[in-house]
Amino acid sequence: MKIAVCIKRVPDSETRVKIAPDGKSLDEAGVKFVLNPYDEFAVEEALRRKEQAGAGEVVIVCLGPAAAQETIRSALAMGADRGVLLQTDRIPADGFEVAKALAAELKDGGWDLILFGKMAIDDYNHQVGPMVAELLGLACVTAVAHLELAPGTGTAEREIEGGIEVVEFPLPAVLTTEKGLNEPRYPALKGIMAAKKKPLPTKPVALPPGGIEVLALLPPAERKDGRIVGEGPDAVAELVRLLREDAKVL
């Protein structure tokens, strides 16, 4: 099993982010960056598949700034064999540019599987995995919550509204992983020490901005104080009216 896992360095969902003075990027000072949580499922799945097969290689590919080496090393600490950083200071907002750079890196790898998280928690784009699949001419299944592999083929389950979709696909394939696929392991201390010694070359890349430009980042509107409409059954009609007309949630 030769598996590539594409990962992204993202701000920890629990850090309080601030918008930079330019109004369209994040102020990174004091922000803790982590391995994108959906990518953790991808790394874990790759490691399990390799362990089950008893042989193979798990390679981490990341596009990002120099600091993303630390993110790659956290995947190496979990047990991946080596990493590659496609180094750029600015990740374009257009996922297609990212996909092209990744596809160029992956194209001659001879992979059995290429895994992604289903989305990055910073931009919520859900795009890069499927685009890479398209560029490489491979089958793609997104948001995989359960996976079975057999020689040359695989079956994946996707959680869709109100049910489960079962998809069969040929290998090699590109999969994006959903929560529930597995329980990612903690990087053990020996793994953290070993990660330092694993190969992690960096390749500078210069990406065009692509077709998308971020004009502004705005914080969500301040939540207004709640309001008590009344008490008991008498208040229900008014509550329903407000939910329908004011809050527009019904």
Add this chain to the structure above:
Amino acid sequence: MAPKFQGVDFYDVDGLLSEEERAVRDTVRAWVDDNLIPIIGEHYVEGKFPKHLVPQMAELGLFGANLPEEYGCAGLNNVAYGLIMQELERGDSGVRSFASVQGALVMYPIHAFGSEEQKRRWLPRMASGEVIGCFGLTEPDYGSNPAAMITVAKGTKDGWLLNGAKMWITNGSTASVAIVWAKTGKLDDVESIRGFIVPADTKGFSAKDQKGKLSLRASDTSELVLQDVCLPKDAILPKSGGLKSPLSCLTQARYGIAWGAVGAAMACYDEAVGYAKSRVMFGKPIGGFQLQQARLAEMLTEITKAQLLCLQLGRLKDQGKVTPQQVSLAKRNNVDIATEVAREARRLLGANGILAEYQAMRHLANLESVYTYEGTHDIHTLILGQEITGLNAFN
């Protein structure tokens, strides 16, 4: 799911840590959030050590993590080791105590004073959690003054015969092996103190759980009785000799405690800040009142000082330059301020502060044990006093 702990770092101490040190800290922090925090309150109330967590801790590599890889350990530096202790005690002092005893008080002496054969026999199985150990120094009548111990080991023709009793022994009933310190010569011969590896299933060895603890309840504390315990010749730790041997183990453990106490304090401070911002009284969050702000400011100040103290202590230890007196200063200060922080946090929380659902009172009660064990606060005062003046005030 409970929110993840974000740490307390007012002086960018993180910036002074290496990438690996942070990675180790983050792994243990996440593990504590996911596995220890959700269950600790209940275990504490029931007075049970969460033994089911031992295999996971072993899997992460937490036991004897600063000992070499060739014996199955993680081979970390002392700062990373300290951060592990900090994060474990952020969860609970009892669980940190377990790891301290296993690593600093049992694996360390085997590594420092054991034969190569003993190291190969015990260390890998202790790192993997298969063997749990305890450390018996304190006796019913000899606490702060272990030099006066009356447990004896008599040389026989095929080995050793041990008699005596040990008290307050962490992991005592859980352990399958004990490091027991005993006099091999006359009772006034302190130089004759040696360490012995005693498997718990040896005839004449028994451990009894000490009941009625109001502190460190999620930890096993036991009394050990050694009645005509026969051991083979190679049960002795060949390189141990005199009281300085067990004391050097204590220096290792105290070093970890200095870090651990900071973890407990961080947990209490974090809880207090959250509570101060959300608890509304007299029409505003209690954090908006000067009295509570003073509490929080004091806590943050002491935590920050303690963090810097630990880090420099760890760097000195990694350079091989640390002195036991420097470790004493850190243990003494950090446990003291942590106890103070826990107490103030408990008070800030009002009535909720006495519940097991919150952390402050559990930490406060735990820290009273930590204040006493591994050299009481007073004893560290005397150690420092002697260091400063050259005069012995112990007796």
